[in-house]
Amino acid sequence: MNPAKTAHPAAGRLVVGRGTVAFVVRRRSAVVGAVLVVLTAVAAVVSLGVGSTFVAPPDVLRALAGDGPFTVVVQNLRLPRITVGLAVGALLGLSGALLQSISRNPLAGPDVVGVTQGAGLAATFAMTAGLGTVWLGAGALLGGLAAAAAVFVLSFRYGLAAHRFVLCGIAVALAVRALTEVIIVSGDPMEGQRAQVWLAGSLAGLGYAEARVLLVPLLVLLPVLLWAGRAMDTTALDDDVARGLGVRVVGRRVALGAVAVLLAALATSQAGAVDFVALAAPQLARRLVRAERPPLACAALTGALLTVVADLVARTAFAPVQLPVGVLTAALGGPYLLWLLVRRKKA
C-alpha cells in the first residue's frame, strides 16, 4: 500500500491513507514518535550491553547480527528479557492512554482502578493452586477484568462520577491485595513466596514465550487500536455534543475501557505488577506531543522506553542485588502522581 499524503487544511497535519482508512497525523506526533523510537532503540542497546558481563554498544550490534564473541550473552540471555520489557511497557502505555482518555482524568490508570491487583489475585490463586503457567495468564486476564467490572458496578450510581470511580478503585485495590495475602498465607509457603516475587513485578527469567503471549494479542488488537485512536476524538468531546454527532457514548466508552483493561491484565499476567508506567507514559507522551488527550502510539513507545530504562536501573544500580523493576517504578511513580496532583492546580 502506498499511503497518499496530502496537505490537510490545518497546518502541521498530514492525512495518511484514503477513504475509510484515512488517518490524520499531526506532524509533531510523527516527529516525537520517531525520536521515541530512536531513544527506545538506544536504551535497548545499552541495556543489552550492561550486566555481569559488559558489552560495548558496537559489539552489541554485531552480536545482534549473530557475529562476535558475545552472541550468546546478548541474544540468548538479555534479548528475551528486554523484548518482554518493551512489550510490557507498550501494553501498559496503551492501556493507560485509553483509560485516561475515556475517563478524561490524567490520574486514571490500571493500577489505580484495581486491574493490576485483580490480575495479581487471580494469578496468585492459579499459582498456589498449582494450575500451571497457562492458567496463570488466563487467570490474570479474568481477574483484571473482574476487578475492573467490580469497580465499575460499585461506583455506578446515577451515572459514573469520576471521584466515585477513583475512590471505589482504591477501595477495591486494597481489598483485593488483602485477599491475595490471605491466599498466600493459607497456601504452601514455597508457592506463596514464588507468588510474592511475581507480584513485585519483575522481568527476571522472562523470555520469548512470555513475549509471544504479549505481542500476539497486541497484533490482533491493532485494528481495534487504530479504530480507538479515532474513536477517542469523539469520546473526548462533551457527552451531549458527541451524542449529537450520533455517537453511542456509553457503549463506546465501555468498549474502549474493556480493551484498556485487557491490555493491562495481559501485561500483568506475564510480568506482575509494574506500577505507574501506565499512569506516567500517556501523560509524558501527551506533553511531548502537546495534544489534549494522550496519543496512543506515542504512549506505547514512552511506556516501552520507561520500562526498559527502569529495568536497566533496577538490575544494575544495586548490583549484585537485582531489584524487581516494579519496586523501582512504584518508588518513582508515586512522586510523579503527586506532582500531577499539584500541577492540576494550574490546569
Next chain:
Amino acid sequence: MRGRRLAVVAACAALLVAAAMASLAAGSRGIAPGHVVDALLRPDGGEESAIVRSMRLPRTVTGLAVGAGLALAGVLMQALTRNPLAEPRLMGVTSGASLGVVVAISVFGLTTLPAYVWFGIAGAAVSGTFVYALAARTRDGASPVTLALAGTALDASLTGVVVGVLTVNAQTFDTYRFWAVGSLAGRPAEVALWVLPFVAAGAVLAFAAARGLDAVALGDDVARGLGRDVGRVRLLAAVAAVVLTGAAVAAAGPIGFVGLAVPHLARGLVGADHRWVLAVSLLLGPALLLVADVLGRLVVPPAEVRAGVVTALLGAPFLILLVRRGRTVTA
C-alpha cells in the same frame, strides 16, 4: 441525649471487654473463658496459664494500644482536614512511619524499641505534613479524592522505597520483618509497655483539643468568632494524631481502616461532639482491631492472617459504602 450517649459508651465498653476476652481465649489452642480468668487472676504455672500470660496477654494489650491510637488519630485527621476519608493509612501516614522505622534500622543501625517509636513518630509527622500540604496546594483543595490519591501515591512510593531497602539490605530485612508488617503477632510484653505511654499522651492531647475541634468544624472564621485559637487547636490535634499514628505503627506496622471506620461509626452513635466521638472511638478502635486479629487467627488455621489484612477486607466495603452515600463524600 446524655443518657443515650452514656448507654452507647457502656455498650462499647462491654464490646471491648468481650473482644479482649476473645483475643485471650482464641487461637490455635482454644482456651475456655473461665480458664482465661483463672490464668489472669490465679496463675497455676500450667500450660494454659503460660499461653495466656506470656503470649496472648501482650498481644491483646498491644492490640488495645494500637487500636486506640489508630481510631483516635482517624478522628483527629477527619476533623483537621474536614475530610470524611482522612485516615492514617489512606493518607500515607502509616507508610511514612514504616519508612521511619526502616531508616532507624538501616541507616542508624538502631534496633531498640524506643528508637522505633521515635523514628515512627518522625516519619508519620513528615509524611502527614507532606501529603496534607500537597493536597492543599492542588486545584480543588484537600478534597476527598485529591487527599486519597495523594495518600495512595505517597503510600505506593514509600512502600516501594521500603521494599527496595529491604531487598538490598538483608540484615535490615531480618530485623524489620518482625516489626512493621501490620500484625499483632509475636510482640513481646515490652512493646505494649513502650507504646502505651505514647498512646496515653496522644489521647490526652486529643481530648484537650476536642472542644476546639467542635468549633473548627464550623469553619475557621466561626471558630475565631467563638474565641478559639484556631492555630493552637490545629497544632494540638496534629501533634496528637502524629504521636498516635507513629506509636501505633512502631508497635504493629501499617494497619488501615480502623481509623476510617471507627470515627464514622462513633459519629453515627453519639453525634458530632468530639469529646463523645473520641470517647467512643477509644473503646471501639481496640475492639475492632482485636476482633480483626481474632478472625485472622481463625480463618485459615494453622496459618495466621495479619490483623492489617483483615481490617482491609472489612474496611474496603465500608469505604465503598461511604463513597456511594453521596452526601458524605463529594467530588
